[in-house]
Amino acid sequence: MSHDETLKESLTRNGVSRRGFLKFCATAASIMALPPSMVPAIAAALESARRPSVIWLSFQECTGCAESLTRSHSPTVEGLIFDAISLDYQHTLQAAAGDAAEEAREEAMKENWGKYILVVDGSIPLGNPGYSTIAGISNLDMLKETAKGAAAIVAVGTCATFGGIPKANPNPTGAVSVSDIIKDKPIVNVSGCPPIPVVITGVLAHFLTFGTIPELDELGRPKVFYGNNIHDRCYRRPFYERGEFAETFDDEGAKKGWCLFKLGCKGPITYNACATAKWNEGTSFPIESGHGCLGCSEPNFWDMGGFYKALSQPAVDVSQTAAYALGAGAVAGLGIAALNRKKKADVATDHQTVTIHDLRRNDPSKTEAEDS
């Protein structure tokens, strides 16, 4: 594949019709929450865009992210756009190995210095460089070196964005995220374990169309995909509002598709597009399969106290504790009331009747007045 071939040319070469291409542009516009008037602009930009060089580095990861993205293969447009970029280095996918592979990376860097997109999946171990190396180069060194010439960095997956599972307590490798190390480049965090394929293609489409990275939230995630939490967009939300919860995975509530909050669903604190974009070509998302959200696109999701522990469920039986507290309160209240009542009864018993002769104090001047 030539770097000079435009996306349009590449798509045509791959047998994608004009209609299919515009459909992709419309989809890209809608997932990025752009107005329909932007569709021609996207189309024009993509048609003339030179396929950018992409260098993909994999560090401490499970290849799940790459699986997720590559599995959205042709004929979907997500797959096609991958054909449309120039993926110059991806050690899972590339045919080359050993020195040849590293040379491909170095060459791509040299040719596209300052223009290539660096995609990273996996976290970087700081504990000991030897924990994870590629061709004898530590992850940290490789990241620093490759990041230098990148136009932008896309951290894919929760490991690259927030440290992910390698960082989970007790974090034996001293894993950190890309943004913990690289401070001088624009970084887009596409979190998720793994992220939704359309999200990464959307970010790339945005970059190709506007030459910039999309607007990000406070965690560096594209707002168009991570602007809503799962709970707010969940089709089971009405059950939550009505207080109808599944208590176990095989009870009546679970069968009726009630809210999974009590079964530990992290939907209310998880920001991602699962409930709207869905997975597997728009088939479903985890809650639709009857399992609560794990919160995989949030930092430290592995250490949030357990996947099956409800977000706000107290550790002990509420009704029992409340009953004890009520009982204790009532006893204390009755005790205090009894004391107070006794005190009042005592003063009432000791009441000395006030007569007109008791209205003055033993004050000489006043006694005089009384006498007169």
Added chain:
Amino acid sequence: MSEASLERGIAALKEQIDAPVAAFFSSCTHCGMCADACLFHTETGCPTYTPIYKVEPMRRLWEQEYTLLGRAKKALGLSKPITEEELEKWQSKVYNTCTLCGRCSMVCPVGNDITGMIRKMREGMSAGGFAPEGLIGASERAVEIGSPMGVRLPALKAQIKHAEKDTGLAIPMDVEGAEYLVLLSSMEIMNYPEYLHAITRIFHQAGKTWTLCSEAFEATNSGIQIGSSDIAAELVGRVVAAAEKLKVKTVISPECGHAYTAIRWEGPNLVHKEFGFKVQHILEVLDELRAEGLLKTEGIEEAKLTFHDPCQLVRRGGVVEQPRNLLDMIAPNFVEMEDSGVMNWCCGAGGGVSANEDADKVRNKAFNRKKKQLESLDIDVVVTACANCRIQLEDGLEINEMDIPILGLTEMLAEHLKEDKPVEEETS
């Protein structure tokens, strides 16, 4: 006999703190709305006259004695005990600048009966010897002579003689089995004898039997004003004994505000029993007579007039419609003043303030509120139904050089009384 002391005062206060008081103190949000409801605050601008602040020593005592936190604060010396100096200082707040008018209780957003608490606060003040001299004197006269103004039976008899002569009707005294026992206030006996004339004629025309009682003719109750339930009970007890002895159906409270409160509302609680007779204010009786067709009038009052609602009658007593029904009979030019009815502003002299010389200055200042209300109306006559309001209105208007006559509603009705029945010479 013993003498007043701080200890007795505090014991009396402790005795007064009951569940409603505890609830009131707990629920006060310090919003300050009661301040603007009190004419002593609005007319002086003095923040220490904020009604709820007038019971601050009682609040502290409640906290120290009846709450957990208060006990702890007291033990740690964070909450200071009540001192003699403090209660002496509080006298002006509790007595001079409160007429127990009840306006603060009306506006309290959490429903605290602040007036009721000030009434309770006075229990402690009077038992502790912190009541003002004027009220102590009035109480002594009320108990010993039978009238806070020192009016004795011979003085009443003299007035009865005049009234019988003027009306040509006999005024019954100590008549057993009469329907009504009529009470009077000393103020009416000495300053407004027209009242006695008026009811004599009205009852004659209505064909109702009534009587005065030589042993209990005084309706006012200094015990209520000074805030001593013991003394108040002694005074109410005399009326109850008289009513029971004469077997009357109804006791009539005269044109006086606090007398009505004393007999109608506090009375049964003071003597700890249900009355075997009814208690009504004279305006309630007159309105009943009107409804039954037993009170007929002729002619109308040409003057443009307004009605000053006495606080104890309207706000604390609920007698709102009756005076208006009665005025409708004779006063086509009747106009309401602003805030009339249950939210009417106090004249500034009730609740013992008029009997307390220490309060003279602030009382006149507080009258400004009434002055402003009256000024905005451009009226010829003010009508009211409380001798105490009436004398304050007369005083206040005179000081402010406003020439507006004040009339009692009962006597005004009597002036227009349609007299169908012949007046026989019944006097002996």
